[in-house]
Amino acid sequence: MIAKRLELLREELRREHLGAYIFNTSDPHNSEYTADRWKGREWISGFNGSAGTAVVTLKRAALWTDSRYFIAAEQQLKGTEFLLMKLKIDGTPTIAEWLGKELADNDSKEVGADGGTHTAADIEELRGELRQHGGLTLRTNFDVLQRIWKDRPAMPLNPIELQPTKLAGETTEQKLSRIRKALRDVHADGMLMSQLDDIAWTLNLRGSDVHCCPVFISHLLIGSQQTTLFVDERKLTTEVKSYLADLNITTRPYESAGEALQKWGEWNILIDPNEVSEALFRQVKAHEIIRKPSSVPIMKAVKNEAEQQGMRNAMLKDGIALVKWIRWLKPAVEAGGQTEISVSQKLEQLRSEQPLYRGLSFDTIAGYEEHGAIVHYEATPETDKPLEPHGLLLVDSGAQYQDGTTDITRTIALGPLTDEQRKVYTLVLKGHIDLQLLHFPDGASGTQLDAIARRPLWQAGLNYLHGTGHGVGAYLNVHEGPHQIRMEWKPTPLRKGMTVTDEPGIYLEGRFGVRTENVLLVQEAEETECGRFLRFETLTLCPIDTTPILPELLSQEEKDWLNQYHAMVYEKIAHHLNDDERLWLQEATRPL
């Protein structure tokens, strides 16, 4: 199947006199997760991870992805001609380096890539790198998938719904007014907003165009007076139409955003080249383009009181479902017949019984023993592993409720463990707790805190290659920026009101994986003569399996944290359970 697709592609490359084509993982909105229509990289390569770039020349094909997907990609690319290129591993060439060599003797030195699914900044960088490597050129106005992907999915047409002000905590009028003030501060007359969750947040609207993400396909153009939403009108209910009309927001067809940028009537416009597609960017006709980051991601990242309360409500519901599920899990595994997929389905069912449930916030990762070492493992009928009453089951999952989004990882002992498993489990927990205990100066970025969660692991020669934490949306995307806690430099400071996950893990290929994740909320700690300090409030409510813990590896402070956390979990969840579940929870949250 992949071979046939590559053949079709190469026919087009020859016809267009292109030496290669680059398929990235994005859409016209710089989305991390995209609607099916834009899953071109998956279609051409067969690799379905959430990050990766496929590059095909007339003779060869290669796929770049990061450490989360090394094992999965190797399995999925087997039998195709795609080579796996491991990002951030010594010796892996960049795409431009590889193409420079591959096309050295090629007739055409031109490379194709869809400017519609690359940001302007991506294309600019790629163009520069290709020029440096053998003087390759880049053509961005040709979407080869339109010719070769015959059954390409259509644009989604799901209806849009209102997010009540009671949950959003701020009206769209107030948000637009704050955005316009931020624009005036940098002397900008307006901006183009393309990121789907930014648009959903600004307009207090939600959709279901992207699997697990409550967003809708659109662009939003904000002028000094006028606001225009570019969206397929068929998605607008009467209620949403009249809501937008009341706000004086004009709607125009989705496809006409480029035309509007050509006719921009004000002096200048702010465009974030890291957000807006190259295809739209090159249509902007203004006296000046202000290339600056949009201020909306930071506004959205700082949750207001209503959003914070919504997140707490969502975490409580999620915790109830999780406790019921863990209570059910061990006996069910002992009874036999359970698999990674079956227990994931049970968890989804329990969550769906909670009020305001709207679906999963990402596909559940349930990896038993060696599958737990595949960071973004998703069980398929072919890989689905029967669960046995021993070893570790790593479950990373989350849900969308109308009042908040959840993301939690627990690693659960299904029975006896090895000494190595207990040690690794305890060290991961140490890092997880140490970060939650941290006080830190207001203004510190996540990069500056990252080592706190890693230190207990580093001391034992262990490390993980993924980030320690990311923002979580308020009934929006489960991965939210711009702040992150990770080793790579992310300058955005953590601010009071931001959500962030705390999810260290260890992955020992072929053996097992451990990760423990809570969602935290940044709160004020204290103000002293050395400045203002922040701390974390833990939002996630679910017991952490204490049976694998080697208590001698925890400090008293760490034990105290765990005991206090468990006391809080019991207090908040117990009265939502039946007697049997409550007794189990009492045992599960018993002090160390």
Next chain:
Amino acid sequence: MIAKRLELLREELRREHLGAYIFNTSDPHNSEYTADRWKGREWISGFNGSAGTAVVTLKRAALWTDSRYFIAAEQQLKGTEFLLMKLKIDGTPTIAEWLGKELADNDSKEVGADGGTHTAADIEELRGELRQHGGLTLRTNFDVLQRIWKDRPAMPLNPIELQPTKLAGETTEQKLSRIRKALRDVHADGMLMSQLDDIAWTLNLRGSDVHCCPVFISHLLIGSQQTTLFVDERKLTTEVKSYLADLNITTRPYESAGEALQKWGEWNILIDPNEVSEALFRQVKAHEIIRKPSSVPIMKAVKNEAEQQGMRNAMLKDGIALVKWIRWLKPAVEAGGQTEISVSQKLEQLRSEQPLYRGLSFDTIAGYEEHGAIVHYEATPETDKPLEPHGLLLVDSGAQYQDGTTDITRTIALGPLTDEQRKVYTLVLKGHIDLQLLHFPDGASGTQLDAIARRPLWQAGLNYLHGTGHGVGAYLNVHEGPHQIRMEWKPTPLRKGMTVTDEPGIYLEGRFGVRTENVLLVQEAEETECGRFLRFETLTLCPIDTTPILPELLSQEEKDWLNQYHAMVYEKIAHHLNDDERLWLQEATRPL
């Protein structure tokens, strides 16, 4: 005096139709510490800290400096018209913002700055910012100090000496060959080297043109075949002349570097715009300027075996001098008559008795009680404080030996302390020890490790605004890049063989300051399935005062580190002492 200088300056500004002039703290070599000739910012403002920028308009004057110097600058600027502008404090305008406002109604919108003492990158950035703030322009080819600083010190003419290969560990031929290989790797035909310590390292030569820094004023032009040293010939001894001749290195007058850049005969040239002055940069005539960081700072930062051994030798000698000094200190203070300056002189004298001593590596900071809270305090006859047998004396000092450079801070209890002093002392020590105990992945940068030293302080609402660590030269500058351990992003990874200081501190204005500093050497720790890990070897050999410690605040691991460190200090130093000193050291290094 300052008023008179400002008057002279303003006369010239009017004559040249300039609205303002900017005096930075550097020289034509982007030096942190400069020869007296380039201390123009100090001359015009009276502020003598190692970092700061003075800006003078026709009506006003202001000085920007960082937190290390807030207290000192306030004192030194008193009585002048200079306003103190505190960097990184909310509300402090940037220079461009301030000038934009100050010159809003001014006749001339042109600002002057000496392109000879600003790097090309600095000028480019400044030019852009000035343009953004009221459309100010920048003139860089006019050094106003030449007109108004009548008794400006001449170019230094101190003789240059050879650094023996036995101590350098690598010949200049080998170094030039490595540099040329690095140039070929980025397709560069040559480079201009301007940083004085890079030149001294490359040529295995040392000088004494800059107070405390064993460097000599010069530029080095490296072509694919030829190497040219631009230096005043009078500085070259017969020995050095014949050494350079043997290496086929041509010497040319210092002033002719610009001319050589105009006549550059090869295709392209690598210039690091963050290293080379704007005045030289604008003279480069090549088909292409490759604007990239020089690879020399990283080569120099990784110490070879001979340099490592030299550093260990230097640390031992420094430790002996320090132990003799601390042994002497407390009784001397009790006897009375000692001051910050007198005890600094005693320390300098003891160091000067050690073999291969060449001078201090920076002016000693000896701050008693509230003076300890002034981060870069240097006692003057006016501020010199008598020492009494109570409270804390913070001493940050270092020496140049021909085999290595030292940098050490100890905070010493001269007698009874307050509870607050003991608590802060112990928490600083915790952070200091935690960093030394750390194992970390090969490839981690200092920014990623910085929080480890700060965590115990943050938890108590304490913090310091300076960096945690910097590289230390091998008989070169005491501050060496490009790696650093600090909150600001410094991407250079810590690599095996690099030296780095570990110097957390706390400064409570008007009360006291605490800092504890050792020099560390990056070593290999282990290689596991999670990658290669590094650790630190402690080079500094000197007891840490245990009398202020609150033992209950230290973990067992921290206590073990301290006891092992003290056992090592005793073992290495004891047999170099007389009986009385040895008994004292035995007591000072007794396990907790």
